[in-house]
Amino acid sequence: MAPPGTAPDAGDPRASLLDDFLSHLAVERRLSPATRANYRRDVAALLALHDGLALERFEAHHIRRAVAQLHARGLGGGTLGRALSAWRGFFNFLARRRGLAANPCLGVRAPKVGKRLPKSLSPDATAQLLDAKAESALELRDKAMFELFYSSGLRLAELVALDVQDCAGILRDGEVTVTGKGRRTRTVPVGAQARAATEAWRAARCEVASPDAGALFVGARGERVNPSVVRARLARWARRAGLEAHVHPHVLRHSFATHLLQSSGDLRAVQELLGHANIATTQVYTHLDFQHLAKVYDQAHPRARKK
Numbered sequence: 001m002a003p004p005g006t007a008p009d010a011g012d013p014r015a016s017l018l019d020d021f022l023s024h025l026a027v028e029r030r031l032s033p034a035t036r037a038n039y040r041r042d043v044a045a046l047l048a049l050h051d052g053l054a055l056e057r058f059e060a061h062h063i064r065r066a067v068a069q070l071h072a073r074g075l076g077g078g079t080l081g082r083a084l085s086a087w088r089g090f091f092n093f094l095a096r097r098r099g100l101a102a103n104p105c106l107g108v109r110a111p112k113v114g115k116r117l118p119k120s121l122s123p124d125a126t127a128q129l130l131d132a133k134a135e136s137a138l139e140l141r142d143k144a145m146f147e148l149f150y151s152s153g154l155r156l157a158e159l160v161a162l163d164v165q166d167c168a169g170i171l172r173d174g175e176v177t178v179t180g181k182g183r184r185t186r187t188v189p190v191g192a193q194a195r196a197a198t199e200a201w202r203a204a205r206c207e208v209a210s211p212d213a214g215a216l217f218v219g220a221r222g223e224r225v226n227p228s229v230v231r232a233r234l235a236r237w238a239r240r241a242g243l244e245a246h247v248h249p250h251v252l253r254h255s256f257a258t259h260l261l262q263s264s265g266d267l268r269a270v271q272e273l274l275g276h277a278n279i280a281t282t283q284v285y286t287h288l289d290f291q292h293l294a295k296v297y298d299q300a301h302p303r304a305r306k307k
Contacts, residue, residue: 014047014055021093030183032157042086045070055094058104063087071111080110120255121245126150129241130193137204138220142233144194144201145217145225148176149252151194153260153274155180156227156249162216164205170198180275188273257282 022040025031031039049066050058067080087105094100121129130147134140148154158178170176170190177187190198210222219225231248238247245251253274261270271282
């Protein structure tokens, strides 16, 4: 659930400053349109809660009241934390570029939120999903997409952005280069089953794709597949495979990270493969089950090994 709020009216002097901030996010920080939309929504929510209050008159108590109001509307700690981060960034921008005296968000914290572990499938459930047979050109596409999610830990936006020219690297070199969050580029390996699925889809792609379509994965109309279609098709495959859990693209990315970390124990390598800027983001995947930890302990600890 996102904070309510619409952009200030054009006559509101705060509107042009918000537009300047969003331009800064686009040009200088090169944030994605989706991320910029979140910033716009969050800052607009704050301004709507203090209609007419000049930005230089905002103080900490205004920020705390806004947090309390949004919390009372049912927003959780995670959403409020994101909103506070957006507000803090907005006022930092105003301090640097417009001479604002102080950032009223400093020292204000969102309500604590419990740490949620990412959902992942077991290796058996993953195999159950991916081993399903494709019976049409679009199902060959689906299988290739889902294999790439799990094989290479791709994000949804990274997968739908792949072009036909990326296919050569996948099939010839067993790797693919993608551009993720913050415009960070990384090259990740592609496993044998994902390569085979991509090859099968490449052979069938001409049945679906428009002649001038450059996207590797296209929808029923022949153009680049929409992310919502990918989500819907994956959920359909999961139901057909008899999986009770709701499976979405990030579940396969989480499964990739969890299974790789359980097998290797190399957190830094998993961080690189996932494209995380901060290893703290990757550390959430260290939720190894007790049996796995006990096995590692028994094998590695000098006092645990049987003589």
